[in-house]
Amino acid sequence: MSGTNSERELIAEGPAIILVEPQLGENIGMVARAMANFGLAELRLVNPRDGWPSEKARSAASKADHVIDGTKVYETLEDAIRDLNFVYATTARERYGFKPVRAPVGATKTLREKFKAGEKTGILFGRERWGLSNEEVALADEIVTFPVNPAFASLNIAQAVLLMSYEWMKSGMEDLDETAFQPVEQRPSTKEQVFGLFDHIEEALDARGYFHPPEKKPKMVDNLRAVFSRRGFTEQEISVVRGVIRSLDRFPRRRPHAVPEKAEDLGAGENSGNGSDE
Numbered sequence: 525m526s527g528t529n530s531e532r533e534l535i536a537e538g539p540a541i542i543l544v545e546p547q548l549g550e551n552i553g554m555v556a557r558a559m560a561n562f563g564l565a566e567l568r569l570v571n572p573r574d575g576w577p578s579e580k581a582r583s584a585a586s587k588a589d590h591v592i593d594g595t596k597v598y599e600t601l602e603d604a605i606r607d608l609n610f611v612y613a614t615t616a617r618e619r620y621g622f623k624p625v626r627a628p629v630g631a632t633k634t635l636r637e638k639f640k641a642g643e644k645t646g647i648l649f650g651r652e653r654w655g656l657s658n659e660e661v662a663l664a665d666e667i668v669t670f671p672v673n674p675a676f677a678s679l680n681i682a683q684a685v686l687l688m689s690y691e692w693m694k695s696g697m698e699d700l701d702e703t704a705f706q707p708v709e710q711r712p713s714t715k716e717q718v719f720g721l722f723d724h725i726e727e728a729l730d731a732r733g734y735f736h737p738p739e740k741k742p743k744m745v746d747n748l749r750a751v752f753s754r755r756g757f758t759e760q761e762i763s764v765v766r767g768v769i770r771s772l773d774r775f776p777r778r779r780p781h782a783v784p785e786k787a788e789d790l791g792a793g794e795n796s797g798n799g800s801d802e
Contacts, residue, residue, distance in 0.1 A: 537563060537564075537565065537639070538563060538564045538565075538566075538635070538639060538645075538692055539564070539566075539612075539635050539639070539645040539646050539647050539692070540566040540567070540568050540608065540644070540645070540646040540647070541555065541559055541564060541566065541567050541568070541646070541647055541649065541685055541688075541689075542568045542569075542570065542601070542604050542605065542611075542646050542647065542648050542649065543555065543567070543568070543569050543570065543572075543649050543681065544570045544571075544601055544648060544649065544650050544651060544656060544660060545570055545571050545572070545573060545650075545651050546569060546572050546573065546651070546652065546681065547572075547573045547574070547651065547652050547653075548573075548574070548580070548652070549572075549574055549578035549579070549580030549581040549584070550580050550581070550583075550584040551584075551652060551680070551681050551682055552567075552569065552572065552578060552581040552584075552595075553578075553580065553581035553582060553583060553584025553585040553586075553588075553592070554584050554585070554681075554682035555567065555649075555681060555682050555685045556581065556584075556585040556588045556591035556592050556595070557584065557585050557586045557588045557591075557682075558682055558685045558686035558689050559588065559591050559685060559689055560585075560588035560590070560591050561686070561689065561690075562686075562689035562690050562692060562693040563689075563692070563693050563696075564591075564689050564692060565590060565591055565594060566594065567591050567592075567594065567595045567596075568595070568596050568597075568598060568604045568646070569595060569596070569597045569598070569604075570597075570598050570599075570600065570601050570603075570604050571597075571598070571599060571600075572597065576595065576597045577592075577595075601648070601660055601663060602663065604646075605646055605648075605663065607644060608644045608645060608646045609638065609643040609644050609645065610634075610635075610638050610643055610644075610645045610646075610665050611645065611646045611647070611648060611663065611664045611665055612626070612631055612635070612645075612646070612647045612648065612664055612665070612666055612667065612668045613647075613648040613656055613660065613661045613663075613664035613666075613667050613668070614647060614648060614649050614650070614655075614656075614667075614668050614669070614670075614684055614688070615650070615655055615656055615661060615667060615669060616655075616669055616670065616672065616677040616678070616679070623661070623664070623665070623666055623667050624666045624667070625666070625667045625668075625669055626666055626667065626668050626669075627668070627669070627670075627671060628668060628670060628687060628688055628691040629691055629694075629695075631666070631668040631688075631691070632688065632691040632692045632694070632695040633695050634666075635647075635692065635695070636692070636695040636696060647668070647688055648660065648661075648663075648664055649681055649684055649685060650681075652680065652681055668688070670684070670687060708760075710758035710759065710760050710761070711758060711759045711760075712756055712757075712758055712759070713756070713757045713758055713759050713761070713762050717757070717759060717762050718752075718753060718757060718762070720762075720766075721752060721757070721762050721765060721766060722748075722749055722752065724766050724769050725748060725752065725765075725769060726745060726748065728769050728772050728773075729748075732772075752765075
């Protein structure tokens with residue numbers, strides 16, 4: 525995958541997101557941004573309070589311009605869903621006994637299956653303050669509700685769209701542990717490179733009087749080597765560490781084996797934590 529957003533493939537597919545009588549342009553923009561994050565692109569608005577287009581929505585969308593530019597506006601919910609084959613209504617209210625109620629994972633699995641079959645689908649989201657009416661929910665095929673804190677179940681519209689958009693993208697992944705960004709491939713270091721690192725560190729520390737008192741040097745060297753060999757370095761990591769050590773040569777060295785004025789400043793005291801075994 526390429527290194528810049530402009531070079532990456534733009535995913536734009538899946539169910540339509542239908543907002544019923546949204547109030548604030550900022551909320552619509554945040555919805556568009558959430559959709560773009562997870563590959564959805566078709567936004568439909570039913571009778572937006574402040575009209576359309578909206579510069580506030582475009583600004584809040586954070587460059588999800590393809591969603592904003594493709595947004596369609598309808599006067600009624602019936603018009604907005606007339607061409608769809610299957611529709612979910614989102615609600616957190618316990619008031620419906622006639623329609624199946626799904627969790628987001630199950631709902632997006634159904635949407636994915638219908639998408640693959642060539643059906644047109646949509647998800648309804650209600651007003652910021654009180655959601656969808658009974659009559660509006662009745663126009664949907666099924667209900668989707670979120671597993672939230674029962675004592676605090678209210679989500680803002682952008683959060684609700686984000687959750688469904690996220691589950692939609694997950695439903696199309698073969699491996700849920702897969703990520704879009706991979707670490708830079710690195711080669712494991714050889715033992716020769718690790719030995720070179722040891723020598724470099726020890727020479728730099730010795731030149732600055734770190735190994736004091738001299739009779740403890742063998743044990744201190746063992747402790748240092750244990751620290752730096754605890755895990756397998758890569759070639760790039762060794763290069764970074766040796767670059768740090770080389771930078772020390774920009775500063776004056778002490779005479780070899782010179783006694784420091786304050787031994788504790790150089791990590792050689794009894795409580796210095798440098799690994800000497802008192």
